[in-house]
Amino acid sequence: MSTIGRRLSESRELVRISDRISFLYLDRCVVNRDSNAITATDERGTVHIPAAAVGVLLLGPGTTITHQAISLMSDSGSTVVWVGERGVRYYAHGVSLARSSRLLQAQAEAVTNTRTRLQVARAMYAMRFPGEDVSELLMQQLRGREGARVRAVYRQHSERTGVEWKRREYDIEDWDSGEPVNQALSAANSALYGIVHSVVVALGCSPALGFVHTGHHRAFVYDIADLYKAELTIPIAFDVAAEEVDDIGAVTRRRVRDAVHDGKLLERCARDIQRLLRGDSTTSTADFDELEFEVISLWDDRDNQVAGGVGYGDEF
Structure with a gap:
């Protein structure tokens, strides 16, 4: 061919x-x-x-x-x-589905300004604490509250399933040495990172420009994935560990796949990213198509941008 x-x-x-x-x-x-x-x-x-x-x-x-x-x-x-x-x-x-750089530009502008970066980070934490006002909290306070929340989620599912929980611990070089629940958590989170990564690059955003995480080539992926762990990967991991299956990785990935499909996580993730970067809580599914047309412009220091594909030599 x-x-x-x-x-x-x-x-x-x-x-x-x-x-x-x-x-x-x-x-x-x-x-x-x-x-x-x-x-x-x-x-x-x-x-x-x-x-x-x-x-x-x-x-x-x-x-x-x-x-x-x-x-x-x-x-x-x-x-x-x-x-x-x-x-x-x-x-x-591989490559991105996006044909526009508008979300990437919005992401870069927000992450390079301390005020707007804090706004987006607070918005991310607000999504984890529904009904709570986090608009005045500092990052240190938000991290502390999030840490307490995650520990409580682990304890809750440990009591629900009867699976003993000590701490989050794994050795990437020695998978089999980890406890079943930690193996399941690693497999579930890895699948979630791949899914979120695909949405991030499909929308034309940078996986590296994180608002809570920083300094890593997947910082923004971790930011977004953390929004869904408490309701998705943590309960699945404890359920799989409680069943004592032979292939923890394969069973966990299938459970995550089914939960992602049933919960329409791809649609939700795409919507959440756009809302966070646009600062708009009203973005709907119908707005996704706005990002999918191909426009090539030229940057201008006075007019911001001008049309591409035009000969400008006659100006001079």
């Missing part, structure tokens, strides 16, 4: 990130392309997956992916993330 001169899909032809399935984890298989689908082949046979319906494709150890498959995923605006065993390690990711 020749790719020379192949037409790229227009933004309006692509499936919105909020309407896609959450993530697909593959390992120990060959990933190829068949028309507008990617295929995963191992000793059991071949499975076809519509590329445009996938939010993020997680490629684990033992996967071989063809140039044609990557080309299709890129054209479909689907994020491809290379991960380690059981999805715990993150290595690299």
Whole structure:
């Protein structure tokens, strides 16, 4: 199949990130392309997956992916993330679905100003403390309140499931040495990070420009993922640990996938990111399409921006 001169899909032809399935984890298989689908082949046979319906494709150890498959995923605006065993390690990711830099510019402007950065950070914490006024709290106070909240959530689910809880502890170099609940938490959070990462880059934002977390190439991913852990990954991890399953990582990822789909987390995550960066609590699902058209402008020190694709030599 020749790719020379192949037409790229227009933004309006692509499936919105909020309407896609959450993530697909593959390992120990060959990933190829068949028309507008990617295929995963191992000793059991071949499975076809519509590329445009996938939010993020997680490629684990033992996967071989063809140039044609990557080309299709890129054209479909689907994020491809290379991960380690059981999805715990993150290595690299593919391209963004976004055709506009407006959210990225809003993110950069907000994070580089102390006042607006604090506003966004407070808004993030306010989402975790519904009904509470956090508008006057300092970051130290917010961190302390959040730490107490998370400890209470761990205790609550420990009592609910009967799974003993000591502390959050894991060794990324020695997965099997961790307690079952900590293994499940690592697997669940890793899947959540991949999902959130796919939404962040699909909207054209920077995973590195965080408001609460800082100094890491996935700081903003951790910011957004923390909004959902108490209701998503923590209860799932304790449930899986209580069942004493053989493959904790695989079972946990399936539970997270189902919960993300049933709870429409992709749509919610996309909406939350836009609300936080725009400072607008009224953003609806219908507003998502605003970000999906291609505009190339030129920066101007007086008029902010002028139209691109225009010859300006005659001005002089």
